[in-house]
Amino acid sequence: MEDLFQELENYFKSRYKGWDGAKQFEGTGERLRRLVDELCWPSTKIEEELGKCFKAVFPDEYDEMLVSGPTEVWVLCPHHLLPCRLSVFIGYIPKGKVLGLSKFSRVSTILGKRPIMQEQYSRELAEAVWEYLEPEGVGVRVIGKHGCMLVRGIKQSVDISTSILKGSFKTDPKVREEFYANVNSRR
Numbered sequence: 001m002e003d004l005f006q007e008l009e010n011y012f013k014s015r016y017k018g019w020d021g022a023k024q025f026e027g028t029g030e031r032l033r034r035l036v037d038e039l040c041w042p043s044t045k046i047e048e049e050l051g052k053c054f055k056a057v058f059p060d061e062y063d064e065m066l067v068s069g070p071t072e073v074w075v076l077c078p079h080h081l082l083p084c085r086l087s088v089f090i091g092y093i094p095k096g097k098v099l100g101l102s103k104f105s106r107v108s109t110i111l112g113k114r115p116i117m118q119e120q121y122s123r124e125l126a127e128a129v130w131e132y133l134e135p136e137g138v139g140v141r142v143i144g145k146h147g148c149m150l151v152r153g154i155k156q157s158v159d160i161s162t163s164i165l166k167g168s169f170k171t172d173p174k175v176r177e178e179f180y181a182n183v184n185s186r187r
Contacts, residue, residue: 005029005036039076041113049110054132056100063136065175067091067182068104070143078115082147086118089183092129093136093168093175099129118144118162126164137167139179143187 009029016022041049069089077084088108111125126140144160168175 003029003033005033008032039074039113040115041110043114046110046113050107050128050132053103053106053110054099054128056103057097057133058100059096060094060098061096062094062098065091065093065178065182066098067139067179067186068101069141069183070186071105071108073108073112075112075118075121076115077146077148078117080148080152081115082151084118084144084146084148086112086121087143087187088125089139089141089186090125090129091139091169091179091182092133095134095136097133099133118142118146118160122162122164126166130166135167137169137172137175138165139169139176140164141180141183 006029009025009027009032012025012028013022016025067089068091070087071089073086073088075084075086076082090104090108107128108125111121111128116124122140122142125142126138129135129140130138141161141163144162145157146160149156149158149160165176165179169179170176
């Protein structure tokens with residue numbers, strides 16, 4: 001039995017049989033396999049890579065807001081398997097320990113290595129930072145452009161914004177305002 005990727009290649013070759021451009025589908029099955037391997041990691045690999053990132057935690061007395069972003073992350077929509085470009089911002093107020101700065105982008109990228117809805121992605125990212133760093137507060141803002149909205153259905157380039165706030169980012173209006181002002185100044 002042929003694998004799914006080869007079946008897809010054969011499907012497009014037969015659908016466009018007789019068209020000169022059909023020869024361009026040669027090797028598409030293998031390219032799709034590599035694409036899926038690159039964009040869709042197994043859950044075990046995601047957890048392993050997250051664990052590595054969160055080992056880069058250092059004791060420090062810094063206790064002011066730190067905001068990282070925008071980090072560009074590409075994910076696949078689980079409904080249509082079309083790409084979505086996310087601009088990711090993470091803010092937190094440390095409580096005795098800080099994360100190596102490059103790790104915010106790494107964690108953002110790792111959590112996007114599977115088909116995932118933007119809402120779930122935002123929530124999981126905030127929960128990971130909250131769980132591993134145990135900060136005073138966390139804010140995550142994600143602004144997405146969704147391939148499914150661009151090329152099918154409504155066919156519009158619409159920004160979709162999600163936010164997750166925890167701790168002081170949720171309970172203290174001044175902290176929340178500072179976070180959103182910081183994020184909005186970077187757009």
